[in-house]
Amino acid sequence: MSIEKRQHVHGMWAAVAAKWEEHADYVETRAGALNAALLEGAALRRTDRVLELACGPGGFGLLAARAAGHVVLSDVVPEMVEIAAKRAADHGVLNVTTKVLDLEEIDEPDDSFDAVISREGLMFAVEPQRAFAEIRRVLRPGGRLAASVWAERDRNPWLDIVMTAVSDLLGRPMPPPGMPGPFALADADRLRALATGAGFVDVRLTRVAVPLRAASVDEWWARTRGVAGPVAGIIATLPDDRRTALEGDIRTAAEAYVTADGIEFPGEALVLTAYGSEHDDD
Numbered sequence: 001m002s003i004e005k006r007q008h009v010h011g012m013w014a015a016v017a018a019k020w021e022e023h024a025d026y027v028e029t030r031a032g033a034l035n036a037a038l039l040e041g042a043a044l045r046r047t048d049r050v051l052e053l054a055c056g057p058g059g060f061g062l063l064a065a066r067a068a069g070h071v072v073l074s075d076v077v078p079e080m081v082e083i084a085a086k087r088a089a090d091h092g093v094l095n096v097t098t099k100v101l102d103l104e105e106i107d108e109p110d111d112s113f114d115a116v117i118s119r120e121g122l123m124f125a126v127e128p129q130r131a132f133a134e135i136r137r138v139l140r141p142g143g144r145l146a147a148s149v150w151a152e153r154d155r156n157p158w159l160d161i162v163m164t165a166v167s168d169l170l171g172r173p174m175p176p177p178g179m180p181g182p183f184a185l186a187d188a189d190r191l192r193a194l195a196t197g198a199g200f201v202d203v204r205l206t207r208v209a210v211p212l213r214a215a216s217v218d219e220w221w222a223r224t225r226g227v228a229g230p231v232a233g234i235i236a237t238l239p240d241d242r243r244t245a246l247e248g249d250i251r252t253a254a255e256a257y258v259t260a261d262g263i264e265f266p267g268e269a270l271v272l273t274a275y276g277s278e279h280d281d282d
């Protein structure tokens with residue numbers, strides 16, 4: 001059953017890879033403060049061999065490569081990995097390689113990385129405890145993890161209003177019970193427990209504001225309906241009349257966030273940093 005769930009999640013992301021490529025630069029602009037917090041937490045050194053998990057188009061890993069020795073950009077979706085490789089080449093970043101890897105079953109040897117980084121990916125694990133165990137396994141003794149996940153749903157209305165509208169339309173919860181989703185690791189206590197349960201030490205959690213701005217509701221919605229992995233496929237396959245009704249509900253909910261300059265939604269991420277084992281503070 002876990003395999004079927006995992007395949008479903010991976011397929012969902014494969015379907016939106018092209019849209020993630022299209023909006024990759026926007027994603028980096030939005031992630032400015034989050035990138036800074038992750039980089040600070042990762043405390044990368046010039047000699048570090050780093051693994052980025054769930055890299056998507058690779059924006060964060062490419063940034064991290066400026067501070068590290070070598071970064072492996074990885075994602076479970078081959079299309080995402082291809083996009084990351086192309087963007088690395090386009091940006092002239094030479095100290096990265098790419099690899100298709102599942103963060104729940106990391107096909108890398110034990111103790112092979114100085115740091116593991118991941119931005120908005122861990123919550124898509126069907127069995128997150130397995131992901132944390134795998135990350136710790138591939139970290140060398142004293143290696144570091146810096147990862148972010150979305151905070152509570154009510155702190156991220158830019159996605160909550162979409163998932164709520166889809167859920168109301170379908171008459172079932174979104175995501176379906178037992179399936180991972182954007183807010184699956186939003187409970188800070190649970191996130192901390194997953195890390196400590198896997199043996200991580202010096203676990204720290206911070207909250208980072210990640211507002212989402214767009215010039216208009218139209219601009220926001222055009223982007224969101226393409227990249228929102230958990231709902232994009234559902235929306236794309238709705239009959240016209242139901243899609244029109246859904247989009248009307250979403251636009252109405254979005255009106256509450258319209259400003260004089262366009263639209264601005266609040267957003268918040270949890271940044272987790274931890275060490276795989278006791279470490280020197282050098």
Ligand SMILES: C[S@@+](CC[C@H](N)C(=O)[O-])C[C@H]1O[C@@H](n2cnc3c(N)ncnc32)[C@H](O)[C@@H]1O
Nearest residue numbers: 013054055056075076077102103119120121124
């Ligand atoms: C919200 S996107 C984030 C992409 C990128 N990290 C960023 O911040 O721009 C989530 C990513 O997680 C990837 N993903 C989902 N499940 C995964 C898994 N089990 N192993 C590795 N990557 C996974 C998806 O393919 C997608 O690229």
